[in-house]
Amino acid sequence: MFCSKCAAKIPDGSIFCPECGQKLTADNAQQVPVRQQPLYTQPPVQQTRVSAPVQPAYDPQSAPLSTGNFFWMPVLIGIPVIGFIVLLVWAFSKDTNLNRKHYARAALIWLLISLILVVIVTVAGGGFLRSLQDAIGVS
């Protein structure tokens, strides 16, 4: 005879199916046709599998940052020494969110630009002061 639940072939007169543990009476094991149950239950399972939307795996590295994240980033960066360290960590650590990493790199470029500007202004301003000193005659 065959199991009424999983349709496994089992010895005649079994009380329980050795495959799935289904309790069997002589009646329901023989009355339910063997092939009918698998054929009936399989199509809906396949249908839900096909129609289920393919969800891309959630990747924290490429997931968009929230407004709150963007709101606090300049504040954190604005803290004098800690902000610079935070920028370096964000810009060069491997597992930082990509949005945050690119933002940190852009901020570092601005930092570099302003550093160069400060150097240029200081050098030019220093030269100007020296020429002023020469003109006045202060040594």
Ligand SMILES: [Zn+2]
């Ligand atoms: Zn069974």
